[in-house]
Each structure stands twice: as structure tokens, then as C-alpha cells.
Amino acid sequence: MLHIKKAELAPEESDRQVRESVEAMLADIEHRGEAAVRDMARKFDAWEGDESLFAREPR
Numbered sequence: 001m002l003h004i005k006k007a008e009l010a011p012e013e014s015d016r017q018v019r020e021s022v023e024a025m026l027a028d029i030e031h032r033g034e035a036a037v038r039d040m041a042r043k044f045d046a047w048e049g050d051e052s053l054f055a056r057e058p059r
Helices: 011-032 034-045
Strands: none
């Protein structure tokens, strides 16, 4: 069989890396809250906004 392109990682390895990355991001959000979300928005989306990223509901 001729392969034109080969995957860089085995699917299992790629899944593990994605899972670990997402778990770390969620833990950071749980620990630092909106500050972590803002940092990720800056990193991934180049977003610098003044608005709150979380909906504020009256209590």
C-alpha cells in the first residue's frame, strides 16, 4: 500500500496529549477563574476586551 502522508503521532498518543492539555486548561480555569480565561483568549484568539467573559446573574 502506498502512503502519501503519514500521521506524525499515533491516534492514541494524540488523544492523550489533547486530553492532558484540556485537563490542564480546565484546572487553570477552576483555580484562577476569569483571569485564566482572559489569558487563553489572548493566547488563542488575540482578544483583548474590557467586558466580563462570564455572564453575571443577579443573586
